[in-house]
Amino acid sequence: MHPRKTETQSLWGRLASLRLTLALFLILAGASILGTLIPQNRPFQEYLEMYGSVATRIFKWVGLTDVYHSLWFMGILGLLVVHLVACSLQRLPATWKSLRTPQRPLSDGLLKSLPVVKRFELEAGVEEVVEALRGSAPRFFSRFKQEKIGETLHLLSQGGRWSRMGAYVAHMGVLGVLVGATIGFAFGFKGFVQIPEGKSVELVEERGSGKMVPLGFQVKCERFHVSSYPDGTPREYRSDLVFMKDGRRELEGALRVNHPISFGGYQFYQASYGISARVTFEAQKDSAGPPLKIIMEPGDTSAIDPQGQIVVRFLRYETDLQGRGPAVLLAHLRQDGHPVAGWVFQRDGKATIGGWSLKISHVEEHRWTGIQVKRDPGVWIVWVGCGLIMVGCAMAFLGVHRRIWIKLEPGKDGTHCWIAASSNRDIEGTKRQVEMLAEEFVKKGVRKSRG
Amino acid sequence: MDSTELLSAISLIYLASWFAYVISSTTRSLWMGRVASLIMWAGWAGNGAGFFLRWMESHQMGHGRIPLTNQYESMVLFAWATASVYLLLELRYRNRIIGAFVAFIPFLSLGLGSLLFDTTIRPLVPALQSNWLTAHVITCFLGYAAFAASFGVSLLYMVRQRLDPEGRMAKVLPSEDLLDHLNYRAIATGFPFLSLGIITGAIWADVAWGTYWSWDPKETWSLITWLIYAAFLHARLSRGWRGKRAAVLSVIGFAATLFTYFGVNFLLSGLHSYA
Numbered sequence: 235m236h237p238r239k240t241e242t243q244s245l246w247g248r249l250a251s252l253r254l255t256l257a258l259f260l261i262l263a264g265a266s267i268l269g270t271l272i273p274q275n276r277p278f279q280e281y282l283e284m285y286g287s288v289a290t291r292i293f294k295w296v297g298l299t300d301v302y303h304s305l306w307f308m309g310i311l312g313l314l315v316v317h318l319v320a321c322s323l324q325r326l327p328a329t330w331k332s333l334r335t336p337q338r339p340l341s342d343g344l345l346k347s348l349p350v351v352k353r354f355e356l357e358a359g360v361e362e363v364v365e366a367l368r369g370s371a372p373r374f375f376s377r378f379k380q381e382k383i384g385e386t387l388h389l390l391s392q393g394g395r396w397s398r399m400g401a402y403v404a405h406m407g408v409l410g411v412l413v414g415a416t417i418g419f420a421f422g423f424k425g426f427v428q429i430p431e432g433k434s435v436e437l438v439e440e441r442g443s444g445k446m447v448p449l450g451f452q453v454k455c456e457r458f459h460v461s462s463y464p465d466g467t468p469r470e471y472r473s474d475l476v477f478m479k480d481g482r483r484e485l486e487g488a489l490r491v492n493h494p495i496s497f498g499g500y501q502f503y504q505a506s507y508g509i510s511a512r513v514t515f516e517a518q519k520d521s522a523g524p525p526l527k528i529i530m531e532p533g534d535t536s537a538i539d540p541q542g543q544i545v546v547r548f549l550r551y552e553t554d555l556q557g558r559g560p561a562v563l564l565a566h567l568r569q570d571g572h573p574v575a576g577w578v579f580q581r582d583g584k585a586t587i588g589g590w591s592l593k594i595s596h597v598e599e600h601r602w603t604g605i606q607v608k609r610d611p612g613v614w615i616v617w618v619g620c621g622l623i624m625v626g627c628a629m630a631f632l633g634v635h636r637r638i639w640i641k642l643e644p645g646k647d648g649t650h651c652w653i654a655a656s657s658n659r660d661i662e663g664t665k666r667q668v669e670m671l672a673e674e675f676v677k678k679g680v681r682k683s684r685g
Numbered sequence: 686m687d688s689t690e691l692l693s694a695i696s697l698i699y700l701a702s703w704f705a706y707v708i709s710s711t712t713r714s715l716w717m718g719r720v721a722s723l724i725m726w727a728g729w730a731g732n733g734a735g736f737f738l739r740w741m742e743s744h745q746m747g748h749g750r751i752p753l754t755n756q757y758e759s760m761v762l763f764a765w766a767t768a769s770v771y772l773l774l775e776l777r778y779r780n781r782i783i784g785a786f787v788a789f790i791p792f793l794s795l796g797l798g799s800l801l802f803d804t805t806i807r808p809l810v811p812a813l814q815s816n817w818l819t820a821h822v823i824t825c826f827l828g829y830a831a832f833a834a835s836f837g838v839s840l841l842y843m844v845r846q847r848l849d850p851e852g853r854m855a856k857v858l859p860s861e862d863l864l865d866h867l868n869y870r871a872i873a874t875g876f877p878f879l880s881l882g883i884i885t886g887a888i889w890a891d892v893a894w895g896t897y898w899s900w901d902p903k904e905t906w907s908l909i910t911w912l913i914y915a916a917f918l919h920a921r922l923s924r925g926w927r928g929k930r931a932a933v934l935s936v937i938g939f940a941a942t943l944f945t946y947f948g949v950n951f952l953l954s955g956l957h958s959y960a
Contacts, residue, residue, distance in 0.1 A: 252923045259916040263909045270902045270953055302900045401922075415898070424896070463748060463808040471811050491811035492893050503895040504811075608895040616897060620884040627877040659922065662866045 250320040258314050265310070269301035315412055318405050326402060333395050339381050339388035340639040340654060348639070350655040350665050352672050357648045360387050364642070366678035378640070389640035397633025398658060404626025410619025417612030423447065423500075425607040429455040430510060430600050434478065438607045449607075451498050452478040458507055458603045471504050473603040489605065499609055506604030511551045513562055514596035519589060527595075544588040549575060553599060560597050634660045638668070651675060688739035689804045692761055695731040696795035699764070702728055703792055706784035713857050718781040725788060729772060732765040732795065739806065748808035753822040755807070756950065760798030762822065763946075764791035766830035770871075774834060778867065780859050786844075787837035817889035825882030825907075829942055831875030832914075836939035838867045839932035846929065865927050868935050876914050883907050903957035906945040913938045 248254065272293065273280070281290040281299060297304030338344065345351060356363055364387065368375045378389040425438035425447060434454035437446040456474040463469050470490060477485040477497045487495045495502045510532055516525035517538040528536050530548045537545050546566045555561035558579050565575040566587050578585045580594040636657040643650040653672055657664040705721030708714070739752040739761070752758040768791045775781060842864040848855045859867075886904070891897040898904060917934045920926035926934070949957070 252919060255919050255923075256916055259912045259919075263912045266905045266909050266912075269900065270905050270949075274900070465807065467808050468810055469808065492815045494892060494895065501895055503893070505894070606895045613891065613897065617888070620887070623880055624877065624884065627880060631873045631877060662863070 246320060246324070249317055250324040254317055255321075258310065258317060261310055262314070265301055265307055268298060272298050272301075274302070275300050311412060315409060318409050322402055322405055329398055329402075333398060337379075337390045337392050337637055337639075339383060339390065340641045340652060344639075345652070345654060348654040348656050349661055350668050352653045352668055354651050354672060354676065355645065355648055356651055356675065358678070360385075360642045360644050360649050363649055363651075363675065363678060367674070370678065371674070378638075385644050387642045389642070390638070392635070392637040394633040394635045397629050398635050400626045400628070400630025400633065402626070403629060404623050407619045407622030407624075407626055410622055411616050412619075414612040414615030414617075414619055417615060418610040419612075422610040422612065423608060426505065427453070427605050427607060428508075428602045429453060429473075429605065430602045431455055431458050432600070434476075449498065449500065450479075451484070453497075453502070453605075454478060455603050458601045460507065471507060471603075473504060473507075473605065475502070489603075501608050501610075503606040503608070504603070505606040508602055508604065509551070509553045509599055510602050511553075511560065511562075511600065512598040513548070513551070513594055514598075515592055516595045517590050517592050519591075521591075525595075538587065538590055538592060544590060546587065546592075552577075555579070560594070560599075562594060564592075634658065634663065636660075636664055636667075638671070640671075688735045688742055689799065691731065691738060692735040692795060693799040695728055695735060696764075696792055696799060698724060698728040698731060699768070699788065699792035699795060703785070703788035706781060706788050710782040710785045710857065711854075721781060721784055721788075722775065725768065725772060725775075725784065728791065729765070729768045732761070732768060732791070736761055736765060743806050743808075746806060746808075750809045750813075751819055752806075753818060754809060754813055755803070757798050757802040757804050759822070759826070759946075760794045760802070762826050763829060763833075764794040764798070766826045767791045767794065767833045770827075770830040770834045771837075774867065774871075778859075778863070780863075782858055783834075783838060783841060783867070786841045787834055790833050790837065812893055815889055815893065817885055817892065821882060821885040821889055824878050824885055828875045828878035828882055829946060831871045831878060832935075832939050832942045835868050835871035835875065835935045838864055838871060839935040839939075842868065842932045843929070861928065865931060868931055869921060872914055872917055872935060872938070876911075876918060879907070879911055879914065883911060901957055902949045902953040903945065906941065906949050910938065910941040910945050913941050 273284075276299070278290070278294075281293065284290075285293065293299050297306060301307055358366070377393070378391045381388040381390065424441045426441060427435055427438045429435050432455070434452045436449055436452045438449055439445070440447050454476040456476060458474075459470070459472045461469045473489040475487055475489050475495065476483055477487075479498075485495075485497050489495050489502055489504045491504045493504075512529060512531050515528045515530065515538070517528060518525040519539070526538065526540065528538055530536055532548050532551050535545060535547045537543065544566065546564050548562060549565050550563040552561045552563075555577060558581060560580040561577045561583070562580075563575055563577055564585065564587075565573055568574055569588070576585060577583075578592065578594060580597055583593065585592045634657050637655060639652070639654045641650075641652040641654075643652075653668050653675070655664045655668050702721050702724035705717055705724055709717035709721050736752060739758070740749070743749050743752065753762060767787065771784065771787045771791075774783060774787075841858065842861065845855065845858050845861060845864065848858070858864075883904075886907070887897040890899070890904075913934065917926075917931065917938060920934070921931060
């Protein structure tokens with residue numbers, strides 16, 4: 235043989251080895267534990283504070299701050315896929331063949347290899363024993379195939395062969411889950427959008443990249459409702475949505491938690507809600523002249539002086555901060571270039587920025603609903619895979635492939651009797667079954683002595 | 686008497702039954718063993734009555750829902766499921782000594798649940814208002830209970846190994862083979878239930894949040910537990926790992942189960958903040 239071929243065979247063999255199975259389980263479990271001990275996907279600053287700069291840099295480099303999406307973790311999952319395929323391809327032909335091979339009568343060699351063997355003597359002759367059994371338990375007896383070799387009678391039965399296929403079915407299922415997840419990861423979309431009450435959107439922010447992606451239609455939130463139980467526990471979050479295409483109302487629906495809506499190839503999920511505001515500020519210098527009016531919403535940046543030199547940014551709105559009513563978090567650049575941020579309250583609050591005094595003159599609140607948007611072309615493969623895992627488990631754990639051999643050999647004054655059995659699992663149960671069977675024989679055939 | 690008081694009392698009944706199991710197995714008293722079983726059955730019935738009483742109470746409060754929605758309620762269920770799995774084992778294998786190694790689990794679960802956690806009946810928040818709740822929680826806890834039984838059996842196996850094989854105790858205990866077999870049977874039962882629990886959880890997460898898997902700590906730890914028991918099954922079925930090694934893996938698996946159940950809630954934070 236060419237050395238090259240044996241090499242590939244041994245690599246192939248190693249890829250399908252149980253040692254690799256156990257190693258993969260161990261590594262996946264270990265990596266998963268790491269991912270729950272080290273907080274994942276936090277801002278860089280947080281890691282610096284927790285672990286210091288050296289550890290943070292190592293963590294970042296190894297990918298420990300995003301274990302489950304790191305290249306090495308995906309590599310292990312890839313190896314798992316290869317391993318599953320290798321195992322199935324390597325073992326299936328042998329399993330299939332052994333399932334197709336008919337059960338052979340009990341030979342001496344076979345007898346030695348079987349895990350359960352019981353031997354005893356009966357006083358009755360072979361025919362008498364068989365007749366007695368057939369009379370008392372015809373249904374049980376019909377499961378056995380009879381074969382006569384010389385004077386010796388062999389009774390053979392096997393059941394639950396299909397249970398041997400359970401492992402292959404379950405492994406196909408795991409493969410399906412991994413393939414489906416990969417398809418979802420590569421071709422799916424996950425995004426989030428905030429829609430103010432009464433407004434509509436057609437762009438959704440992609441999670442991770444932050445890219446604004448056009449849906450190809452508009453989603454309008456007509457109203458957002460929150461209701462509570464008497465004890466204050468929230469009862470329902472509901473967005474009344476309208477899906478519009480080219481100005482036509484195509485679908486109306488109430489979006490609630492646990493009740494997603496599908497439209498235009500996307501699924502929509504009620505995720506969060508909040509309150510935002512359109513705030514009117516008045517800016518004035520040295521209390522002289524009429525105040526300048528500026529209208530802003532969260533996220534807006536605007537100048538507060540006519541020259542456009544003093545620029546502020548509206549960071550956040552709180553409807554009731556520290557029990558002191560509406561407040562706005564504003565940021566601006568100091569003259570030395572440092573950014574500073576501070577809260578401005580509507581009630582008796584005034585900020586002084588670059589010689590200008592700023593106060594809130596009017597607040598117009600509105601609610602927004604936060605909606606999760608997704609498209610996942612692989613999800614059905616994941617569910618089929620899950621189904622196969624469960625079917626495979628049921629086959630493998632509920633069924634038992636069990637073979638029973640009975641050999642009745644005529645002796646000088648009676649019958650030499652062997653009962654042997656094998657099973658792919660549940661040897662205890664098989665032993666018990668053989669014991670019961672032997673008892674039945676002894677009852678019908680009168681036992682003489684133990685062999 | 687309301688369900689909370691009833692269930693606290695039941696935890697003491699479980700304790701009594703555990704004592705009776707321990708006494709019967711050390712003194713080899715058959716009579717005491719029967720008493721232990723009887724008390725265990727009483728505890729099981731009371732545990733179930735408490736569960737349904739709490740369900741009824743929630744309906745009387747005007748927001749009826751199955752009591753499976755917080756730490757306390759999950760511990761009531763865990764106690765009940767463990768007691769059920771144990772009693773099934775006892776019926777099937779006619780052996781009460783395992784009781785000495787399993788019966789303390791429902792006692793601890795119900796007792797600690799009543800002492801440490803908020804027992805108020807609260808209505809369901811929107812995320813929990815789903816038909817998947819019942820399927821997800823019940824399958825998970827049947828899995829946990831089977832793993833608890835495998836843990837008890839493995840403890841017994843380890844104790845038996847250290848005993849003098851000719852000694853009085855060793856003769857009363859189930860054979861090493863039977864214990865090893867029971868360990869396997871319990872895990873082979875628990876594993877499909879855990880798988881089903883994870884799958885129903887994934888389906889529910891997909892309906893509620895639009896992601897079937899988000900590497901939330903609870904999800905991740907359920908996967909770790911699943912991997913450990915998967916390793917147990919593969920090592921056993923393909924490599925014939927039995928006896929001590931199987932018992933050790935089973936104990937590690939149950940430690941991971943407990944961490945998935947409790948550790949994640951108290952030590953790590955995530956989406957799964959109910960129980």
